[in-house]
Amino acid sequence: MFEEASEVFDNMFKSSFPLTLTFIVFLxxxxxxxxxxxxxxxxxxTVYRMQQxxxxxxxxxxxNAILNTEARTVxxxxxxxxxxMMRLADFSYEKYQKALRQSAGAVVIILPKNxxxxxxxxxxxxxxxxxxxxxxxxxVPVYFAMEDDELLSIYTQTQVSSSSQGSSSAAEVLLHSxxxxxxxxVTSGAQxxxxxxxxxxxxxxxxxxxxxxxxxxxxxxxxxxSFGVAPWLxxxxxxxxxxxxVLLELARLFSRLYSHKRTQAGYNLLFFLSGGGKFxxxxxxxxxxxxxxxxxSSLLQDNVAFVLCLDTLGNGDxxxxxxxxxxxxxxPQHALLKELQMVVSEQYPDVKFSMVHKKINLxxxxxxxxxxxxxxxxxxxxxxxHLESHRSAARNSIxxxxxxxxxxxxxxxxxxxxxVDLKKLSRNTKLIAEALARVIYNxxxxxxxxxxxxxxxxxxxxxxQLASLVDWLTTQPRAAQLVDKDSTVxxxxxxxxxxxxxxxxxxFVRADKRDPEFVFYDQLKQTMNAYRVKPAIFDLLLALxxxxxxxxxxxxxxxxxxxxxxxxxxxxxxxxxx
Amino acid sequence: MTLFHFGNCFALAYxxxxxxxxxxxxxxxxxxxxxxxxxxxxxxxxxxxxxxNLTCYECCKEFMKATVDMADLLGLHLVMSRNAGKGEYKIxxxxxxxxxxxxxxxxxIPLWVxxxxxxxxxxxxxxxxxxxxxxxxxxxxxxxxxxxxxxxxPKSFRLPVTVLLGLCVYKAFLME
Numbered sequence: 001m002f003e004e005a006s007e008v009f010d011n012m013f014k015s016s017f018p019l020t021l022t023f024i025v026f027l028x029x030x031x032x033x034x035x036x037x038x039x040x041x042x043x044x045x046t047v048y049r050m051q052q053x054x055x056x057x058x059x060x061x062x063x064n065a066i067l068n069t070e071a072r073t074v075x076x077x078x079x080x081x082x083x084x085m086m087r088l089a090d091f092s093y094e095k096y097q098k099a100l101r102q103s104a105g106a107v108v109i110i111l112p113k114n115x116x117x118x119x120x121x122x123x124x125x126x127x128x129x130x131x132x133x134x135x136x137x138x139x140v141p142v143y144f145a146m147e148d149d150e151l152l153s154i155y156t157q158t159q160v161s162s163s164s165q166g167s168s169s170a171a172e173v174l175l176h177s178x179x180x181x182x183x184x185x186v187t188s189g190a191q192x193x194x195x196x197x198x199x200x201x202x203x204x205x206x207x208x209x210x211x212x213x214x215x216x217x218x219x220x221x222x223x224x225x226s227f228g229v230a231p232w233l234x235x236x237x238x239x240x241x242x243x244x245x246v247l248l249e250l251a252r253l254f255s256r257l258y259s260h261k262r263t264q265a266g267y268n269l270l271f272f273l274s275g276g277g278k279f280x281x282x283x284x285x286x287x288x289x290x291x292x293x294x295x296x297s298s299l300l301q302d303n304v305a306f307v308l309c310l311d312t313l314g315n316g317d318x319x320x321x322x323x324x325x326x327x328x329x330x331x332p333q334h335a336l337l338k339e340l341q342m343v344v345s346e347q348y349p350d351v352k353f354s355m356v357h358k359k360i361n362l363x364x365x366x367x368x369x370x371x372x373x374x375x376x377x378x379x380x381x382x383x384x385x386h387l388e389s390h391r392s393a394a395r396n397s398i399x400x401x402x403x404x405x406x407x408x409x410x411x412x413x414x415x416x417x418x419x420v421d422l423k424k425l426s427r428n429t430k431l432i433a434e435a436l437a438r439v440i441y442n443x444x445x446x447x448x449x450x451x452x453x454x455x456x457x458x459x460x461x462x463x464x465q466l467a468s469l470v471d472w473l474t475t476q477p478r479a480a481q482l483v484d485k486d487s488t489v490x491x492x493x494x495x496x497x498x499x500x501x502x503x504x505x506x507x508f509v510r511a512d513k514r515d516p517e518f519v520f521y522d523q524l525k526q527t528m529n530a531y532r533v534k535p536a537i538f539d540l541l542l543a544l545x546x547x548x549x550x551x552x553x554x555x556x557x558x559x560x561x562x563x564x565x566x567x568x569x570x571x572x573x574x575x576x577x578x
Numbered sequence: 579m580t581l582f583h584f585g586n587c588f589a590l591a592y593x594x595x596x597x598x599x600x601x602x603x604x605x606x607x608x609x610x611x612x613x614x615x616x617x618x619x620x621x622x623x624x625x626x627x628x629x630x631n632l633t634c635y636e637c638c639k640e641f642m643k644a645t646v647d648m649a650d651l652l653g654l655h656l657v658m659s660r661n662a663g664k665g666e667y668k669i670x671x672x673x674x675x676x677x678x679x680x681x682x683x684x685x686x687i688p689l690w691v692x693x694x695x696x697x698x699x700x701x702x703x704x705x706x707x708x709x710x711x712x713x714x715x716x717x718x719x720x721x722x723x724x725x726x727x728x729x730x731x732p733k734s735f736r737l738p739v740t741v742l743l744g745l746c747v748y749k750a751f752l753m754e
Contacts, residue, residue: 042697184696531696539582542703546590553594553710557601 011423032360042183042532043150046525047108048232050142051134052192053481054519055279058365061134064141065192065523069105071183071530074098081105084183085155087147087181088112093129100140107142107526108185110151110231115243115399115417127393144230144250144398154183154530161168184531188557192523200276200509201485202283205501206257206299207271209440210264216305216332217268218440219381221284221370222247222495223277223311228398230552232525233237237402238418239395241473244315245466246429247271248496252465253433253455255500265440270299271501273493276480276509278396279518280366284373286509288304292377300379307381308436309370313396314420314470316386318352319344322368323382324360324375332439335382338436346450348431356388371542384432386424394418402474413560420470426463428454428562475573483522583702591685591706594714595678602670607663609671613747616657616675623653623681654723665724673720677713685709 051061052202072082074095079102086095087110099107112118133142145151152154161180209215222243226236235241251271257263276282291298313319321340337355344353360372367373368390372382387394394400397415438444438456455461476489483489485508511518556563599605604613630646673743685705693702722742725735 181698186696508708532698534698539586542586543582543589546586549591550589551598554597554601557597560602 003470043530044183045145045148045151045528047143047145047187047228047528049192049524049526050144050230051228052521052524053279054194054516056365056517057515059137061137062142062469063137063192065187065189065526067106067141067185069185070533071108071154071158071185073159073162075159078102079104081550083108085110085158087155088118088126089174091126091129093132096129100138102123104140106140106185107296109142109144110147110155111144112147112407115236115401123399124393127397127399129146129419130393130397133229143187143446143526144233144570145528147289151530156437157181182535184532184533186529187526188529189526192521195481195520195522196522197226197288197510198481199485200480201483201490202275202287202507202509203273203490203504204287204507205251205271205497205504207251207258207269207501209258209267210261213264214303215266215268216303217270217299218305218332218436219270219272219300219307219374219379220247221274221309221374222251222308222369223274223281223283224473225275225277225279225480225483226400226478226488227278227396228400230398230481230524231481232281232477233398233438234477234479235398235401235474236478237400237420237470237474238314239312239400240310240427241402241421241470241478242312243310244473245469246310246313246432247273248469248493249429249461249466250433250436251497251500253459253461254436256459257437264416267305267440269301269440271497272470273497274370275490276518277370279480281370281373282509282518283507284370287507288373288377288379290507304379305439306336307371307374307379308336308432309368309374309381309383310432311383311385311470312387314387314425315418315437317350318354318386318388319384319428320372320386320388321353321382321384323355323357323392324372326355326357327380327382331380335444336382336435336439339438340431342444342450343431343434343438346455348427348436351427351431358390375411394506400472410444420572422463422467422470425470426461426466429466430461433461473565481524579693579746580696583698584689587689587693587702587706590703591599591681591689591709594710595674595681598713599674604667604670604674607667609674610666612661612671613678615660616672617679617682619653619657620676620679623649623682651719651723655727657719658724658727665728669717669720669724673713673717675707676720679710680716681709683732 028399048159049065052063053060067083069081069083072079073083073085073291074090076082079099082104083106084099084104085108089110096107115123157180161176161182202247205487223240224244225239226234228234228236254269258265258269272284274281274287277284288300291300295301321335321337321339327337341353344351357528358368360367360375369383369385371381371383397418400419402420433455434453438448443452472492473489478489485506490506494504494506599613627649630649654672654676657675658668659673661668681739685708688705689702692699726740
C-alpha cells in the first residue's frame with residue numbers, strides 16, 4: 001500500500017509543481033472545512049431504554065428512541081421538550097406523570113450503581129411502579145442510566161439551575177448564564193423499529209424410562225427469560241433464574257439415577273426450557289401446538305402424568321402449588337401433591353406449603369402461570385413457586401438481581417429487592433427432587449417412611465453447582481428481545497442439557513407475519529452524550545464584552561502617542577536625576 | 579449559536595491585529611506584502627525548529643529546546659534587516675507579519691474545529707485572548723532585537739536589553 005502511495009506522489013511531483021502545491025494545500029483545507037463537527041462531550045454514558053413491544057396487538061412501553069434536548073430536573077417550571085432527569089431516590093409516579101403531562105422531550109432515570117444501598121421501601125415502591133410505567137404507551141423515550149460521579153455532578157448542576165429558574169432578577173439571570181452550565185443530552189442511535197423475524201428459542205431434552213412402550217411422562221418446565229422495565233437491566237435472578245437452576249440440577253440428579261438399569265424408573269422424564277415466558281409463554285404455546293397438532297406421535301400426546309412448572313424458587317419460606325383445577329384423587333397429580341406435603345411435613349417442617357387454586361381466566365390479557373398453557377390443552381399441570389400470587393411485583397422487576405454480598409452464611413446486610421438465597425434454593429431443589437422420586441418410584445405405596453432421604457452423599461444436591469448456575473445466569477440480561485438463537489445463553493443451556501439428557505432439541509417460535517402475537521423493537525441500548533452548553537444570552541453578552549474590549553483597544557492604539565508621552569513624563573524626573 | 583461563538587472568538591483574536599495594522603500607520607506604507615514575507619520567514623523558521631527538535635539531545639533536553647527558540651530572534655533580525663526604512667517601520671512590519679502568521683497557523687484551525695461544536699469550553703476564549711497577548715509580546719521582542727543590533731545604543735542600556743532578550747527566549751523554560 002505504501003509503495004503505491006509513494007508512486008502516486010512521485011508522479012504528482014513530476015507532472016507540475018504548482019498544480020501539486022495547490023492540490024496539497026487545497027485538499028486538506030476542503031477536508032477540514034467539510035468535516036463533521038467533533039464529538040467531544042462533557043460526559044458519555046450508556047443508557048438503557050424502557051421496554052417497547054407489542055403483545056397480541058396491544059402496544060406497550062416507550063415508542064421513541066431519539067433524543068436531542070436540554071436537561072432539566074423535575075423542579076423546573078418549564079418541562080416541555082426538555083429531557084427530565086430523575087434519581088431513583090427521588091422518583092415517584094406523580095413526578096413522572098407531571099413530566100409526561102407537560103410533554104417532556106425525554107425522561108432519564110438515574111439508578112445507583114449499588115442497589116443494596118437503597119432503602120427497602122424505595123425499592124419496593126419502584127418495583128410496584130414498573131408495570132404501571134409500561135402499561136401506558138408513551139411516545140416519550142424513557143431511559144435508565146447507571147449513576148457515576150460525573151453523571152451525579154451533571155444532575156446536581158442541572159438541579160441547581162432548574163430550581164432557580166423562575167425566581168431571580170434580570171441581573172441574576174445574566175450572571176447565572178455566564179457562570180452556570182446547561183447540558184444538552186443527545187443520543188447517537190436511530191429511531192426504533194420493529195425487529196423482523198425474531199426467533200424465540202426453547203430447549204427440550206428427555207430421559208427415557210424402563211419397562212415397555214406406553215410409559216407415562218412427567219414434564220418439568222421452566223422459562224429461562226427475564227423481564228423488567230428495561231430489557232438490558234433485567235437479570236431475573238429469582239424470576240426465573242432460580243427455576244432454571246432447579247431444573248438443571250434435577251436433570252443432573254435424575255440422569256444419574258437413570259443411568260443405572262436398577263434405578264431407572266417407569267416414567268419418561270421430559271425437561272423443557274421455554275423462551276418468551278414473560279411474554280405470555282410464547283415458547284410453551286408454540287411447542288404444545290407443534291407437538292399436539294402437527295406431529296404424528298410425541299411424548300406429550302400419549303400419556304402425560306403431569307406437568308410441573310418451576311417459577312421463582314430462590315427465596316422465601318413458603319412453597320405454593322398453583323393449580324387451575326384441584327387434582328382428583330388417585331391421579332398422578334394428586335400423588336405429587338401428597339408427596340410434596342409428606343416431604344415438607346417430615347423433612348422440612350418450617351416450610352409453609354399450600355395449594356393455591358386459581359381458575360384460568362381467558363379474558364385476561366396475559367396468563368397467570370405457565371401451567372395454564374398446559375391446562376388450556378387439557379394436560380394436567382401445576383406451577384411450584386414461593387410466590388403466593390401471580391401478580392407479585394417480584395416477577396417482572398429489574399431489581400431482581402443476584403445480590404453482591406453472598407448470603408451463604410446469612411450474615412451481612414439484608415439486600416433490598418428480590419434476590420436468590422442459595423440455602424433456600426438448594427432446600428427447595430432437594431424438596432422437589434425427593435417428592436418427584438417418591439412419585440416415580442412409587443415409594444409411599446411400597447410403604448417407605450416419609451423421612452427417607454434419597455438425595456444424600458453422592459446423590460446430594462450440589463449447592464456450588466446451583467451457585468455457579470445462578471451466577472452465570474445473572475451475569476447477562478436474559479430478556480427475550482436480547483436472546484436470539486445464536487446467543488450464548490441458549491448454546492450454553494443446550495450444552496448443559498446435552499451432558500445429562502438425550503435427544504436435546506431446539507424449538508423456534510417466530511411471530512406470524514400477518515397477525516403477529518408478539519413484536520419486539522430494537523435500539524434498546526444507546527450511548528448518550530451530555531454536552532455542556534451555554535444559553536444564547538451568553539453568546540450575546542460575550543459579543544457585547546468583546547465589542548467593548550475592541551473599542552478600548554482601538555482607542556488605545558489611536559492615542560498611543562498620549563500614552564507614550566505620559567510614560568516619558570514619568571521617566572523624565574528619573575532621567576533628570578542622572 | 580455555535581457559529582456565533584466561533585465568530586466571537588475570531589473577532590477577539592483577529593480584530594486587534596486589524597486595528598493595529600490600520601492605526602499604526604502601516605497601511606500608508608503599503609506594508610502588506612512585506613508583512614506576508616515576514617510571515618513566510620516565520621513558517622521557514624518554524625520548520626527549522628521542528629526539524630531540530632526531532633534530533634535527540636543527550637543532556638538538558640528542555641534547555642536545548644529553549645535554545646532553539648533563539649532561531650525566532652534570528653528570524654526577526656533577518657526580516658528587519660531586509661526591510662529598508664525607519665526603525666519603527668521595521669519593527670512593526672516584522673512583528674505584525676510574525677504574529678499574524680502565528681495566529682493563522684496555530685489558532686485558526688483549533689478555533690474552527692473546536693469553537694463550532696455543541697460543547698462549550700472556556701479555552702477558546704482563552705486562546706483568542708492569548709493571541710492578543712502574543713501580538714504585544716512579538717512587538718516587544720522585535721523592538722528588543724532591533725535595539726540589540728543598533729550600534730549607537732547607549733552603554734547603560736546594553737545590559738537590560740540583553741537580559742530582556744534572554745527572557746524572551748527562555749520564557750517558556752523559566753515558566754516550567
